[in-house]
Amino acid sequence: MATKKKFLVVTDLDSTLLDHNYNCDEAEPALACLRELGLPLVLNSSKTVAEMENLAMHLGLHSPLVAENGGLLAIPNESTGDYSVQIKGLPRKEILEAAHNLRCQMGYKFEGFADWSDQELAERSGLSITQSKLSRARLATEPISWNDTEPQRLEFANQLGVLGIRMLRGGRFWHLMGAPDKADGIASALEYYQEREPDTDWLVIALGDSANDTAMLEAADIAVVIPHADGAHISPKAPRVVHASFPASKGWNAAILLLLDECREHCSTSVSYTHLTLPTTPYV
Numbered sequence: 001m002a003t004k005k006k007f008l009v010v011t012d013l014d015s016t017l018l019d020h021n022y023n024c025d026e027a028e029p030a031l032a033c034l035r036e037l038g039l040p041l042v043l044n045s046s047k048t049v050a051e052m053e054n055l056a057m058h059l060g061l062h063s064p065l066v067a068e069n070g071g072l073l074a075i076p077n078e079s080t081g082d083y084s085v086q087i088k089g090l091p092r093k094e095i096l097e098a099a100h101n102l103r104c105q106m107g108y109k110f111e112g113f114a115d116w117s118d119q120e121l122a123e124r125s126g127l128s129i130t131q132s133k134l135s136r137a138r139l140a141t142e143p144i145s146w147n148d149t150e151p152q153r154l155e156f157a158n159q160l161g162v163l164g165i166r167m168l169r170g171g172r173f174w175h176l177m178g179a180p181d182k183a184d185g186i187a188s189a190l191e192y193y194q195e196r197e198p199d200t201d202w203l204v205i206a207l208g209d210s211a212n213d214t215a216m217l218e219a220a221d222i223a224v225v226i227p228h229a230d231g232a233h234i235s236p237k238a239p240r241v242v243h244a245s246f247p248a249s250k251g252w253n254a255a256i257l258l259l260l261d262e263c264r265e266h267c268s269t270s271v272s273y274t275h276l277t278l279p280t281t282p283y284v
Contacts, residue, residue, distance in 0.1 A: 005201045006039060007263070008193060009256065010066075010186050010216065012208040013045040013055070014172070016226045019248040022131070024059075027249040030256035031059060037260070042066060042189045044182050044206075044216060046141070046170050049074045049085055050134040064192050066185030069168065069177050069212055071140030073188045088188075089140045089178025090164065096142055098163050099176055108156050112144035112176075125172060143173035169211045182208075182216035205259060207244075207252055210234065217241075224255045 011017050017024050034041055043052050044066040052065045065074040071089035096114055103110065113121060113136050121132040146153050157167040160176065168175045190202055206220035209228060214236050217223035223238035229247045244251030
């Protein structure tokens with residue numbers, strides 16, 4: 001039986017924890033608070049493990065990494081400091097074979113990471129050459145730039161679906177991927193921490209900004225929606241939905257600090273969070 005309650009924070013990266021310059025300095029107050037309280041932070045992104053390892057090291061994290069939109073799970077090895085990687089979805093080789101066959105047969109107009117050099121991806125994404133190299137080191141997904149009509153895209157997506165491949169909109173690109181998604185990443189993270197702290201009742205806070213974050217947000221107890229710079233935002237259905245006031249890391253920081261402050265303020269009372277009730281025991 002669980003004897004204590006803690007927050008487990010699961011976050012998207014691009015335009016959520018990271019700003020358009022791939023920087024998270026404005027989130028440092030909240031990140032420092034999570035570290036001080038010993039609350040785990042799990043990165044859940046369309047990025048590759050190679051990209052996320054560097055960020056995790058920079059942030060001082062020793063938690064699992066959910067990479068490539070849930071297609072990969074990287075478990076930290078406490079003795080060596082590296083990660084053991086598990087492919088949860090289809091191997092990228094199978095995705096590329098299916099997509100490229102359809103492109104040849106049907107004449108669909110798209111280009112993907114497999115078609116570009118590190119230099120070309122850098123020019124299209126704003127990444128550095130080094131970052132582009134890491135971003136192209138994919139094992140379970142293929143991001144593409146769709147250059148055809150919307151009816152053609154829907155036809156392409158339906159044909160891929162027959163083969164067990166999904167086409168999901170991300171912040172910059174469309175992502176071709178297998179069945180697992182970011183919600184499966186939450187399940188994997190919960191399993192990891194439940195095994196290590198069986199007496200803890202975990203309350204999941206998830207933060208995201210785009211359509212490919214919706215499943216993750218809806219699998220959380222508290223969904224934090226980060227708006228885009230133009231004010232546009234997604235509308236997930238979760239027990240509690242918090243809309244951040246600012247885009248990217250500034251909004252991320254404010255939302256996490258707000259939730260932690262609420263917890264501190266009400267840790268000795270039962271407080272209703274719409275359909276969610278905070279128990280009388282502290283989360284930290």
